[in-house]
Amino acid sequence: MTIYEQLLDYCEAQKRIYGKVTFTSGELKDALLESHGTPRTSTLPPDYCYNIMNDGIHFKHHLFEQIGETYKFLGPGYLYSGVITWKGTPVGAWQEGSFFLWKLFRKVNRRYYRPELRPTETSEASPGTLQEVIERGNISPGSLHTVDSPAPEENLLLPFIDVREVQRKDATVSRIIRDTKQTKLIKQLYKHCCQVCGIALQTSAGPYAEAAHIVPLGQPHNGSDTVDNILCLCPNHHVLFDYGAFSVSDSLILLGMPGKLSVHPQHIISKKYLAHHRNRNIK
Secondary structure, rough: OOOOHHHHHHHHHHHHHOOOOOHHHHHHHHHHHHOOOOOOOOOOOHHHOOOOOOOOOOOOOOOOEEEEEHHHHHOOOOOEEEEEEOOEEEEEEEEEEEEEOOOOOEEEOOEOOOOOOOOOOOOOOOOOOOOHHHHHOOOOOHOOOOOOOOOOOOEOOOOOOOOOOOOOOOOOOOOOOOOOHHHHHHHHHHOOOOOOOOOOOEEOOOEEEEEEEEEOOOOOOOOOOOOEEEEEEEEHHHHHHOOOEEEOOOOOOOOOOOOOOOOOOOOOOOHHHHHHHHHHHHH
């Protein structure tokens, strides 16, 4: 599955089951890491926004509307109307599901642009005057940058998407290579049912559960990516477990909430890891 498909599947499930449509970037990154092993650095929600244009991407997959630091899930094919921004500067607009980009931009300083709305080659109609776009997009005229004298035609750029200047910097990233076979084995063993509440979430891609590591894999904990360090939990109990809202005794009694952990006879859980979790989280 592509990252776009992973995000779509996760958000549709959250909307259908919980009625949840607003997410933070961290939530989406953690969800894809847990369910598909997708590195957090590869999940970039702004790349899939109707109202944001980023460098180095094809502006064709849309799922969210960025609102402050959150992302509202609208889904694909949404008849969106509003302004498209690039680094905070309006560069185009949507009108009921069709988008248009301003064609001409100053070469010297991208903060300034010609306020002429022109449709892209694939568009069939103009979304209206600049003032109409401002009103639909709920932005104030004072937030727009204009020029006193237009730049000569030879200094104006062609379509914005084709000429963006991208700055790149080499970087070395160290990340854990997860053994997805172990997590899949545990989920299959429990038929994707949570070991705390017994619920298996149903999604369009099938039943969904998350593999929760008792001792986290990353530093400074350096937990083991083995079945004796993995629980099968629903998203809610996974979050509660990771944040120490409850823990598990050696006799599998839940601490911090009522109940007992359900354990398959073939699943041997390390008491050492359970003790580590208790000592780390239970105050």
